Amino acid sequence: MNKHIGSIEIICGPMFSGKTEELIKRAKKEITSKNNISVFKPSIDNRYSQNNIVSHNKNKIKCNIIDSAKEMLNFSLNTNIFFIDEAQFFDEGIIKVCKQLTNQGKKIIIAGLDRDYEAKPFGQMKNLMALSNNITKLKSVCAKCNEPANYSYRKTKIQSQVLIGESEKYEPRCKKCYYNDKEKT
Numbered sequence: 775m776n777k778h779i780g781s782i783e784i785i786c787g788p789m790f791s792g793k794t795e796e797l798i799k800r801a802k803k804e805i806t807s808k809n810n811i812s813v814f815k816p817s818i819d820n821r822y823s824q825n826n827i828v829s830h831n832k833n834k835i836k837c838n839i840i841d842s843a844k845e846m847l848n849f850s851l852n853t854n855i856f857f858i859d860e861a862q863f864f865d866e867g868i869i870k871v872c873k874q875l876t877n878q879g880k881k882i883i884i885a886g887l888d889r890d891y892e893a894k895p896f897g898q899m900k901n902l903m904a905l906s907n908n909i910t911k912l913k914s915v916c917a918k919c920n921e922p923a924n925y926s927y928r929k930t931k932i933q934s935q936v937l938i939g940e941s942e943k944y945e946p947r948c949k950k951c952y953y954n955d956k957e958k959t
Contacts, residue, residue, distance in 0.1 A: 780876030784903050786888035787912035789926040789944045794859055795829040796912065797885040801857045802835065812853040813837040814846055816863040827859045843868035850878060861886035862897035869901050876905075891928035891944070893952070914946030925952035 785793050804811050815827050817839050826834040837857075840846065843864045846856060856875060861868060861884045872882055888903065888911070890896040903909055916923040923946035930943050947955070 778879035780878065780880040780882065781908070782872055782876060782902065782906040783881075783883045784899075784906045784909045785883070785885040785912065786899060786903070786909065788887065788889070788914050788924055788946050790830060790946045791912035791914040791923075792829070793885040793887075793912060794827060795831055795833060796910065797857055797859055797883060798827060798829055798833050798835045800883055804855050809855055810853050811855045811857060812846070812849040813857040813859070814840050815859040817841050818863050819860045843871040846871055847874065850875060850880065853880065855881045855883065858882065858884045859886070861902060862888075862890075862899050864898060866898055866901070868898050869905070872902065872905060887926060889924075889926065891926055893925055916948040916951050917945035918951040919948060921948040921950075923948050923952075925949065927952055927955065 785796050787793055801811055801813055813827060813835055815837050824839065825836060827837045828834040837859070838845075838849070844867055846858075849856070858864075858868075863886075872884075875882055884902055884906075886899050886902075887896045888899045914923040915921075917927075925947045927945050927947040928943060929945060
């Protein structure tokens, strides 16, 4: 086992809270510091680009598109810091991969939705949060009342947990506005 214990940092919050923006900012800072980084996103997320992680503000960084978290292990020899966007879309294999990488002394920074459109824990984010050394929970601005928003409100009637979309399908909501409209449906 490596003498240096790695770490996991989580950036979470609702849609439109700046999670990806924060991940890109941190990754670019590490590049400037000459650290060996690798950036990943799941292949399911193709909203803005096939080869980049792109924030809603159109900031971007080149990334590796992967189908399975296990593919990140192929980068462990030449990478000190792993950046993972949209982690909620990975299966439970991401937990084992993150444990293995931190045991090798790697630093992992993960961005993802902590809750789905029903305000339930999303994917493996709750388990990743339990493993993490630090959690940054971001807020957005409620689309209805401009108060701080912690919820992702789905504007469509589609009920599958995974529905890739942007502002045409989702908007940030405060707790009051989220539950007021949820009770009406």
